[in-house]
Amino acid sequence: MSIIITKEEVAFQNEEKEKRAAELSVANKQLAFQNKEKEKRAAELSIANKELAFQNNQKEKRAEELVVANKELAYQNEVKEKRAAELIIANEELAFQNAEKEKRAAELSVANIELAYQNEEKENRAAELIIANKELAFQNEEKEKRAAELSIANKELAYQNKEKEKRAAELIIANKELAFQNEEKEKRATELIIANKELAYQNEVKEKRAAELIIANEELAFQNHEKEKRAAELSIANIELAYQNEEKENRAAELIIANKELVFQNEEKEKRATELVIANKELEQFSYIASHDLQEPLRTVSNYMKVFEEDYTDVLDNNAHKYLHSVNSAIKRMSLLVKSLLDFSRLGHNTNLAFVDCKNLIDVVLLDLETMIEKSNTLIEVSEMPQLNVYEIEIRQVFQNLITNAIKFRKENTRPHIKIHSEKINDEWKFSVNDNGIGINPVYFERIFDIFQRLHTNEQYEGNGIGLSNCKKIIQAHQGTIWVESDPERGTTFYFTIPNLTT
Amino acid sequence: MLVDDNADDNFFHGRIIEKSDPAYVVVAEQTGKDALEYLKSEKKNNALHPDLIFLDIxxxxxxxxxxxxxxxKLEEKYKSRAIVIMLTTSENPDDRTKARAMNIASDFKTKPLTQEMLEEIVRKYFTE
Incomplete structure (x- = not known):
């Protein structure tokens, strides 16, 4: 700023200073008023000051007290701050340590689990090791045993070795002996050639036999020849073989003979069997035809006897009548026999089974025998009867024969009582006809079933000895059996069985 | 008429018939051929047509x-209207069946012919 001030400038500045002095006089006046106001105000303020000064005093006292208290607090603060600082540090230290411990604890927990697992593993392993140990101990034991055995075996082998060595030494001696024997055998061989010729001669004899025994012998003769050749070389062995050969030939010859014999016997038996079958059939046929054809001349004789009696009765004397009567009764018997024989041979010709109610069948038989039953006052009981497949006419004949017999052979002065019974046993029916008659001696139990066998004379009991043999044949045709049990005291029971036959 | 190769049987059967009624005339032939011949030439010996023929098998x-x-097969004029009865020893049921099947013979009887049999036959076949 330039300090050069021009005149105009000083003039203007004078003007301005006057203006300013006027304004300043106004302002002075205002200020004088304001001064007065301010003096009033100052008086008021002085009072207020004094008040304030008092208050200040009070406050200063209080302040001083507070200062002391403050200082006290400040000190305490300081102490506390120090302590706090120390505590913070200590806290931080502890926090750090805590964190460290937690970390460690976590690590330890992991480590613990790990250890626990390892522990378990080790226990398992320990258990396994104990088992393995036991196994090893057992194996050890076994190996020791085996070792002991091997040691024994070793000793045994050593002993055998020694034995073998001994034997070898003996064999060497034996060998020498054999060599000597060989020489002897060669000498013997020349002798055997002569013997061989003898054998050759025998061979010729055998060849003759061989011709009879065909191929087998030729083969053996050839073998013989071969063996004779070898015999010259092998001396003793040959004699043995020649002997064996002879034995075998003998045996072979015997076997061939025995075989032929057996074949022959077999053939014979087969022949015989077929012959028997044929003979049986022929016999059946024969007896049928024979008994049938026998009837005719018999009837003729009988008829002529009747005619003779009729036409010449007046010229015959008593003796002649007696003779005629004997001839007639003989013819009657023979006629009965021939008829029975015919019945017997006819059995087995029927091949048709029929399903029959045995109850009905017996009723028919009883009806046929009505007169006989009434005359003898016989009581007859029939139990339950089955229905089954039978040769009807034949079975009826069986019942008729057995019932007739039971009535015929009744005890004197005893009412005849016949019980007819049946029962099922397994697959077959067993029938029985029981009476209270005179009974049969057990000696005759078999014989009564043979044809024409009788235990009584015609005078005692009529009959032709064919009834029971018929029964037997009929029951056999049903593949059943018939037998008798009897006791003179209690009577007789005939039993027979009939199996389930299929038509 | 009796047709049976057994002369003895013819004799006895003829006797039975004649004894039964002396009015009966018995003609006996021992072969079937002779019997047929008889039937065809009945007139020549003045015999009658038979009313009853007993025939053996x-x-x-x-x-x-x-x-x-x-x-x-005989011509009707030769064929007597006789009752033919088989009279044989055969008891073979097949023969009985066969006789029935042929339906020519009226009956089938087993030898020997008896008085009773004859009476029964007469009663059965000749009673009007």
């Missing part, structure tokens, strides 16, 4: 069956 040459067939 087992006969040499023409047997009973063959006789029945030939008899069946």
């Amino acid at each position: 087992n006969m040499p040459g023409m047997n009973g069956w063959e006789f029945l067939e030939a008899y069946d």
Whole structure:
């Protein structure tokens, strides 16, 4: 700023200073008023000051007290701050340590689990090791045993070795002996050639036999020849073989003979069997035809006897009548026999089974025998009867024969009582006809079933000895059996069985 | 008329018939052929047509069956309207069946012929 001030400038500045002095006089006046106001105000303020000064005093006292208290607090603060600082540090230290411990604890927990697992593993392993140990101990034991055995075996082998060595030494001696024997055998061989010729001669004899025994012998003769050749070389062995050969030939010859014999016997038996079958059939046929054809001349004789009696009765004397009567009764018997024989041979010709109610069948038989039953006052009981497949006419004949017999052979002065019974046993029916008659001696139990066998004379009991043999044949045709049990005291029971036959 | 190769049987059967009624005339032939011849030439010995023929089965040459067939084929004028009855020893049920099947013979009887049999036959076949 330039300090050069021009005149105009000083003039203007004078003007301005006057203006300013006027304004300043106004302002002075205002200020004088304001001064007065301010003096009033100052008086008021002085009072207020004094008040304030008092208050200040009070406050200063209080302040001083507070200062002391403050200082006290400040000190305490300081102490506390120090302590706090120390505590913070200590806290931080502890926090750090805590964190460290937690970390460690976590690590330890992991480590613990790990250890626990390892522990378990080790226990398992320990258990396994104990088992393995036991196994090893057992194996050890076994190996020791085996070792002991091997040691024994070793000793045994050593002993055998020694034995073998001994034997070898003996064999060497034996060998020498054999060599000597060989020489002897060669000498013997020349002798055997002569013997061989003898054998050759025998061979010729055998060849003759061989011709009879065909191929087998030729083969053996050839073998013989071969063996004779070898015999010259092998001396003793040959004699043995020649002997064996002879034995075998003998045996072979015997076997061939025995075989032929057996074949022959077999053939014979087969022949015989077929012959028997044929003979049986022929016999059946024969007896049928024979008994049938026998009837005719018999009837003729009988008829002529009747005619003779009729036409010449007046010229015959008593003796002649007696003779005629004997001839007639003989013819009657023979006629009965021939008829029975015919019945017997006819059995087995029927091949048709029929399903029959045995109850009905017996009723028919009883009806046929009505007169006989009434005359003898016989009581007859029939139990339950089955229905089954039978040769009807034949079975009826069986019942008729057995019932007739039971009535015929009744005890004197005893009412005849016949019980007819049946029962099922397994697959077959067993029938029985029981009476209270005179009974049969057990000696005759078999014989009564043979044809024409009788235990009584015609005078005692009529009959032709064919009834029971018929029964037997009929029951056999049903593949059943018939037998008798009897006791003179209690009577007789005939039993027979009939199996389930299929038509 | 009796047709049976067994002369003895013819004799006895004829006797039975004649004894039964002396009015009966018995003609006996031992072969079927002779019996047929008789039937065809009845006039020559003035005999009658038979009313009853007893016929055996087992006969040499023409047997009973063959006789029945030939008899069946006879011309009506020769054929007597006789009752034919088989009278044989055969008890073979087949023969009985066969006789029934042929339906020419009226009956089938087993030898020997008896008085009773004859009476029964007469009663059965000749009573009007």
